[in-house]
Amino acid sequence: MSTIVFRLPDIGEGLAEAEIVEWLVAAGAEVRADQPVVTVETAKAQVELPAPADGVITELAHGPGDVVPVGSALFTFEATGSGAGAVEPEPAGEPALATAPAVDGRPVPVPVPVPASAAPAGAGRRRVLAAPSTRRLAVEHGIELAELTGSGPNGRIVLDDVRAAMAGGARSADGAAARSPEPVTAQAAVTPAATPAEPVAGETRVRPLRGLRRQVARAMTAAWSVPHITEFREVDATELERAHRTLRADAEEQGLRLTLLPLLVRAVTTALRRHPDFNATLDMEREEVTLHRRLDVGIAAATPDGLIVPVLRDAGRRSVPGLAREIARLGAGARERSLPLQDTTGGTFTISNFGSYGTWLGTPLINAPQVAIAGFGRVRDAVVPVDGVPAVRRVLPLAVAADHRLIDGEHLGAFVNTLERLIRTPVLLLGEED
Amino acid sequence: MVVGEIAEAVDLLVVGGGPAGYAAALRGAQRGRDVLVVDRDGEEGVGGVCLRAGCIPSKALIEMAGVAERAAGYSSAGLSVGERSVDLGAFQAHKARIVGELTGGVRSLLAGAGVRVLAGDLRFTRPDQAVVRTPAGRAAFVEFRDVVIATGSRPAVLPHLVPDGVHVLDSTGALDLAELPATVAVVGAGYIGVELGTALAKLGSSVTLVEMADRILPEIDVALTRPVARRLDELGVTVLTAARAGEHRGTILHVRCGDRDVEVKADVVIVAVGRRPNTDELGLDRLGVTPGDDGLLHVAPDRTLRPHVAAIGDVTPGPALAHKGYAEAPVAVDALCGDRVAFQPAAIPAVVFADPEIATVGLSAAAARAEGLDPVVTTVPMAGNGRALTLRAPRGTVQLVSETGTGLVLGLHVVGPHASELVAEGTVAIEMGATVEDLADTVHVHPTVGEQVQEAARAAAGRGLHSASPARRPHHHLNKE
Ligand SMILES: Cc1cc2nc3c(=O)[nH]c(=O)nc-3n(C[C@H](O)[C@H](O)[C@H](O)COP(=O)(O)OP(=O)(O)OC[C@H]3O[C@@H](n4cnc5c(N)ncnc54)[C@H](O)[C@@H]3O)c2cc1C
Numbered sequence: 017m018s019t020i021v022f023r024l025p026d027i028g029e030g031l032a033e034a035e036i037v038e039w040l041v042a043a044g045a046e047v048r049a050d051q052p053v054v055t056v057e058t059a060k061a062q063v064e065l066p067a068p069a070d071g072v073i074t075e076l077a078h079g080p081g082d083v084v085p086v087g088s089a090l091f092t093f094e095a096t097g098s099g100a101g102a103v104e105p106e107p108a109g110e111p112a113l114a115t116a117p118a119v120d121g122r123p124v125p126v127p128v129p130v131p132a133s134a135a136p137a138g139a140g141r142r143r144v145l146a147a148p149s150t151r152r153l154a155v156e157h158g159i160e161l162a163e164l165t166g167s168g169p170n171g172r173i174v175l176d177d178v179r180a181a182m183a184g185g186a187r188s189a190d191g192a193a194a195r196s197p198e199p200v201t202a203q204a205a206v207t208p209a210a211t212p213a214e215p216v217a218g219e220t221r222v223r224p225l226r227g228l229r230r231q232v233a234r235a236m237t238a239a240w241s242v243p244h245i246t247e248f249r250e251v252d253a254t255e256l257e258r259a260h261r262t263l264r265a266d267a268e269e270q271g272l273r274l275t276l277l278p279l280l281v282r283a284v285t286t287a288l289r290r291h292p293d294f295n296a297t298l299d300m301e302r303e304e305v306t307l308h309r310r311l312d313v314g315i316a317a318a319t320p321d322g323l324i325v326p327v328l329r330d331a332g333r334r335s336v337p338g339l340a341r342e343i344a345r346l347g348a349g350a351r352e353r354s355l356p357l358q359d360t361t362g363g364t365f366t367i368s369n370f371g372s373y374g375t376w377l378g379t380p381l382i383n384a385p386q387v388a389i390a391g392f393g394r395v396r397d398a399v400v401p402v403d404g405v406p407a408v409r410r411v412l413p414l415a416v417a418a419d420h421r422l423i424d425g426e427h428l429g430a431f432v433n434t435l436e437r438l439i440r441t442p443v444l445l446l447g448e449e450d
Numbered sequence: 451m452v453v454g455e456i457a458e459a460v461d462l463l464v465v466g467g468g469p470a471g472y473a474a475a476l477r478g479a480q481r482g483r484d485v486l487v488v489d490r491d492g493e494e495g496v497g498g499v500c501l502r503a504g505c506i507p508s509k510a511l512i513e514m515a516g517v518a519e520r521a522a523g524y525s526s527a528g529l530s531v532g533e534r535s536v537d538l539g540a541f542q543a544h545k546a547r548i549v550g551e552l553t554g555g556v557r558s559l560l561a562g563a564g565v566r567v568l569a570g571d572l573r574f575t576r577p578d579q580a581v582v583r584t585p586a587g588r589a590a591f592v593e594f595r596d597v598v599i600a601t602g603s604r605p606a607v608l609p610h611l612v613p614d615g616v617h618v619l620d621s622t623g624a625l626d627l628a629e630l631p632a633t634v635a636v637v638g639a640g641y642i643g644v645e646l647g648t649a650l651a652k653l654g655s656s657v658t659l660v661e662m663a664d665r666i667l668p669e670i671d672v673a674l675t676r677p678v679a680r681r682l683d684e685l686g687v688t689v690l691t692a693a694r695a696g697e698h699r700g701t702i703l704h705v706r707c708g709d710r711d712v713e714v715k716a717d718v719v720i721v722a723v724g725r726r727p728n729t730d731e732l733g734l735d736r737l738g739v740t741p742g743d744d745g746l747l748h749v750a751p752d753r754t755l756r757p758h759v760a761a762i763g764d765v766t767p768g769p770a771l772a773h774k775g776y777a778e779a780p781v782a783v784d785a786l787c788g789d790r791v792a793f794q795p796a797a798i799p800a801v802v803f804a805d806p807e808i809a810t811v812g813l814s815a816a817a818a819r820a821e822g823l824d825p826v827v828t829t830v831p832m833a834g835n836g837r838a839l840t841l842r843a844p845r846g847t848v849q850l851v852s853e854t855g856t857g858l859v860l861g862l863h864v865v866g867p868h869a870s871e872l873v874a875e876g877t878v879a880i881e882m883g884a885t886v887e888d889l890a891d892t893v894h895v896h897p898t899v900g901e902q903v904q905e906a907a908r909a910a911a912g913r914g915l916h917s918a919s920p921a922r923r924p925h926h927h928l929n930k931e
Contacts, residue, residue: 143796145858145883155792170856172883271738273577320790348757 020068020093024056024086033085035227036078038163040064043076054090057227071095080163081226145172154178158320158353183223228353232322239381246379246417247428251436253395253412259442267337277315277369278339280392282445283438284367285311285332291431295364297385298422305387305422314363314383315343317350318373324350325383327363371395377413387419390435412439456591457579460486462786463594465572465580465732467491468498470763470775471600472556477783478598479563486592487560488582492569496560497553498602499764500772503622506552508645510545511625512803515652519685523842536653539628574733578758596758596786599747600775601732603725603764610697611637611721618698621646624720631655635703635716637695639666641802643722644678648805651685658688658714660695660705667802671814674865677846678804685805690714727765742767751792752785753778760786774798797861797880801870806846809873812861812880815851824854828886828910830902832866837897843867850876850886850906857885857911868899875903886910 024034034056041053052064053073067073075092078084144161146154150173154161159181166173225233260276267274288295288311297306311332314325326346328334334342349355366383371394380391393413400409416435418428438444462478464471467489478485489495500506521531560567570582570590580597582590605620607613613620619627621642632655636647639661651657659666659682666682666689667675682689690712696704703714729741739755742748747761754760760782763775781793799811818825832838832846846866852859862876879889889907894900908914 147882148795151794152791155794156790158790168883169885170858170883268576271577271736273738 018095019074020071020095021089022053022065022068022091022093024084024088024090025065033083036080036082036084036090038080039076041073043073045073047071047073056084065090067093069093069095145170146174150175150178154181157182228319228321228324235323235383236381238384242382242384243420244379244382244417245420245423245425245428246415247425247432248377248413248415249432249436250398250400250411250413251439252400252409253439254410256412256439256442257395257410263336267340270337272337272340273344274337274340275343275372276395277343277367277372278336279442279445280369280439281313281315281328281331281339281343281367282336283435283442284365284390285313286438286445287431287434288365289332290434291427293423293427294388294418294431296387296422297364298387298419299385300421308364310364312362312364314366314386315346316366316368316383317347319351319353321353324353324355324360325363325366326350326355326359327361329359329362365389367392371413377415380415380417382417382419384419387422388431389417391415391417414439457593458591460484460592460594461596462486462783463488463580463592463597464600465489465597466498466600466602466728466763467496467567468600468602468763468775469500469772470602470779471498471598472496472560473776473779474598474600474762474783475560475565476563477780478786479560479565481783481787483596483783483787485563485565486594487565487567488570488572488580488592489567490569490571492585493557493567494553495569496556496567497549499622501552501556502549503625505772506549507545507625508621508642508649509803510548511541512645512649514541514544515649516805519652520842534654536630538630538653542626542628545625572732574737576736577738580733594758597737597760598779598782598786599729599732599755599759599761599765600763600779601728601765602775603727603770605721606724606726608637608695608721608723611695611719613721617717618719618721621720621722624650624718624722627718631718633701633715633717634658634720635660635695635698635705635714635718636720636722637703638721638723639663639689639691640669640722640724641667641800641804643720644682644802644804646720646722647687648682648685651682651687652805656686656715658690658703658716660690660693660703660714662692662694664692666691667804667808670802670808670810671816671863673847673849674808674810674863677806677865678802678808681805681845688714695719725764725770727770729765751794752790753782753793754785758786769798769800771798771800795881797877799873799877801873803870806843806866807869808863808865809869810861810863811873811876812859813851814861814863818851818853818860823860825851825860826854826910827851828906830906830909830914832899832902835897835899835902837899837901838867840897841867841899848872848902848906850889850903850910852886852910857887859884859886859889859907862903864903866899866902872900872903875900 037055037057039054041047047053047067049069050066053067055064072094073091074094077089077091084090145166146161151161153175159178161173164173164177164181165171167177168174256279260279264274292307295308295311297308310330313328313331315328316323316325326349328339328342328346331339346355346359349359363383363386365386366389368380368389368391370378371392375393377393378391380389382389391414395410395412397408398411399406400411402409414435416428416432461484464475464478464485464487467487471487471489475485475487518534522534568582568590570584572580572582574580579591579593582592584590605622611618613623615623624646630653634650634655635658636643637660639659643659644666647657647659665672665675666679679689690705690707693705693707696706698716698719701715701717703716703719705712705714727745729745729747734741737759739747739759746767747755747765749755749761749766753762753766762778762782764770766778768774777795778793781791784791797812799809802808813821815825815827827849829847829849833844835844838844843866846864846869849863850859851861859876859879862873862879864872886907890904890911890913892904894904905914
């Protein structure tokens, strides 16, 4: 027997903290190695953390909704039997985690939540109790009923429970606790009254920033600390569109929908290869620049909850149809919030395709610690001079922003020139090396 | 692909005009979408199998057969009606009127909503395009933004008993009979076979049911099917179970029954062995969609298969019933309109219009146990119910399945008169998370058969009023004061 304090591991690069979404077991529960114990939400995804060995959970250190820094204790664990021997010490060199048992960083795709059962002990699996109108409201707002504790009879989830969850991101049993004399569920017992009841004052509503929205807000604040320089262009996209039409018809034969985006990604990766300074990350604390060999290009995707930036891993090596397929997969995953961590971390450059929602031109914000970002607007007809004569051409607006600490206007101009040349003359993309 | 095709641009395309399809079209119009419905049979096809060859025509026949049979039963009460004679030709006209009224109503709803209906067979050619072969043999092309697939299902066929429209019929052919056959064999004693067989027997045919499983209605709990089996026996229906239908030669259907061969006299054979989803000839691969091995389209909770593509009705998993299609339709359309929605009923009821009717919703005791729940089953007979007696149908039971301890209603299973209407009570209870106490304390009209539901709930709550059998384990409520 040995006691293990399970600390929040660094489950992804650069993530300093995570929010406890749900305990999947109660204190005192016996668990097997690898059995999911808790769901946490990081900036990037929801992840289940498994038990490191067979044993008994002796204490849960936080309640749902708590935000916990990496390295702090999550739960205490009494390992039993041989499984405990399998618990390896954390590899050296990660001081904050020295006492944490090994949890391989393998993130689990968004779990099918084990319902936080509101049923009395002994009851088996039971559907979530909620009227159709309640279920509809929950679905509309992306709230997982199984994560709520109902305040109605038999733990029935009522409209107010969902409204409370909408307002506070509160997944706790506060409402129930306030109304019923005794805590009725295991979950209620581990839930500190962390989330205040929704304060309502007339039409004004106050709610804590939670979940993805909070992460977006923080990322944007971080971006604001980067001194941006931005260059804008309107580029003749007539040839690019022609190439796109040809490729699209061909792809459709294979049942693949091809948008313009994969071609833009290809243009960007080619330009990055020629200007490696733009495929970098900057660490001001260490005063260090990392130039990345791989081209891992993030594509900003709007979801109902906020921006998610899934990463096209090794985008430089993928074919155009390959890019299209991967973009489709990542896009769908982002919308469903089901992307595993490795799909949303480790980008080296970002593309924002604001043209897809009709925007003409905007100022993209750098996804720090990356040092540059490209934004593409919507292609439209514009009158441009061709050989001194007005002509109507297809024009693509673009904006590239760079971190001025690292990149000067001259560099930025050169990068944008390359990008423009590739878009104007997409046949050049064929001459690209791997 | 035709060179130089001109595709018509369509905002929301609905393929199939059955209950699922037309409900989706109406919802789409409500949401401000420009909707085109394509059905093989065009305007005529509106209503699909359900209105034209399924639910409605079969219930018309069942009702007529029921009246004929009940009327005869009132002679001891002093009522005698003339000699019974059956003119199915006249019935066809009567049925056509009902169907015409209903489908006409749907057509005018669609027209009023500005939904266009195009006749033809649709096949997808690209992820956003389809070709429609019109009855005139012309090809029309449509390019759509969003599509709802609601092509429904067709009767499954047995290779050696292919419907010929004369001696071997599918359910559609059976409902189109213009003359009552003297002898009928129904192959398949699922709900469609039992419904048709019962009706024809009441009208005067000599009916044999041939079922491969070892009992009729194999998908329904045996306790519920027993009264139906008894009634079939009374009606003189021969039921062959563990039986495999062979060929039909002359007026003889050859049946392998266990280890013996049986010859069944049958002027007409009705094949009712299930239905197959219409997903095989749609060119779904061009859409980038693949049906499962069962031919069904395995949709996401919001009924979509991929962006811009949704499927509903008999082509999706779950019971192949009209009300499921109706319920899925608005979910699919709302999803295509960008809403966050999900089709997530707690239970879908199912009804067999047999004699007596069987209606069931939610979990049986066995299913509840399989889910790890601890069920209590409370059963009350119809026999004690005043209304059932006045209906001369005092047979059957109401069975309420609830959870020990909490009293939550888990399932309601009714055999008896008006079971098809009573089951709604259980469905609402399950959806609302109601308890047996809730049902017991809800005032029910007297005299109705519905009072038996309340009686079962009272018994389950340990305070049965009329029934002698109290609940074995009274419930304790967490929130009971
Ligand atoms: C005898 C019988 C009795 C029944 N009784 C009941 C009952 O009592 N209660 C109940 O709930 N259900 C009952 N059903 C089942 C019910 O009829 C079906 O579940 C329901 O009709 C399914 O609706 P749907 O909209 O999915 O498809 P359908 O009603 O099958 O409609 C599909 C439509 O799509 C059209 N179509 C198909 N392929 C194409 C194509 N490639 N191009 C263009 N058009 C196409 C067809 O012409 C058809 O009109 C019964 C069925 C039968 C056969």
